[in-house]
Amino acid sequence: MRPLAVLLRAVNVGGRTLKMDEWRALLAAEGFEEPETLLASGNAVVISAEPAAAVEDKVAAALQRELGLAAEAFVRDLGQLEATIAANPFADFAQESPSKLMAVFLKGEAPQDLSPLERYATMGERFAPGPGCLYIAYPEGAGRSKLANAKPPGGPGTARNWNTVRRLAERLAQLAR
Incomplete structure (x- = not known):
């Protein structure tokens, strides 16, 4: 298990809104531990054992399925940041x-x-x-x-x-x- 930063592309701009409480709830429902948000621009921190690419795919699919929001996710670990x-x-x-x-x-x-x-x-x-x-x-x-x-x-x-x-x-x- 390791902490990861999950960054969304093109949310909370141009009318594409994502409430941070919904974002944290969605991450928790997808099995990520200790989801937190940072600012209101699609930044989250989670704990996961999954590879970054799997987290990106899982988050993007959940956003589309649960909230009807098409957004790409970019994941970075501490070493990458x-x-x-x-x-x-x-x-x-x-x-x-x-x-x-x-x-x-x-x-x-x-x-x-x-x-x-x-x-x-x-x-x-x-x-x-x-x-x-x-x-x-x-x-x-x-x-x-x-x-x-x-x-x-x-x-x-x-x-x-x-x-x-x-x-x-x-x-x-x-x-x-």
Whole structure:
């Protein structure tokens, strides 16, 4: 059994709402131990012995079946979140503006060629591949950035700001003790 972070894509945006009490209840009903939510943006922490891919599939299927919500799940364990934090190429920016640095979690490894994103980076954004993620620094914030709406190379992903990434890793570390 190990703690896992479960991150949903595209919930509580654009009218696709998921109440956090429903989210915790659904996770408990699916057999995950000690489900907790973090913020109201589709972040949860659970205890499970199942492989990450199985958890992703199980959560997505349960959301569709029980709540009629089509959403992809991305699962990370403590080691993966720690690797994401350690490999951050924008450490100075993360210290200065953690809410403007995003980790876009992907299903597989990030492609090394991110040149298709360059045309969308019109406000000084910087980006780089990481372990199972893309890092994107938004100096002007993501709200008006064309890059924020671009499809990431490497398939669909789900973005979390640096504060959230660190909070998830801290919570998994607490549960792993």
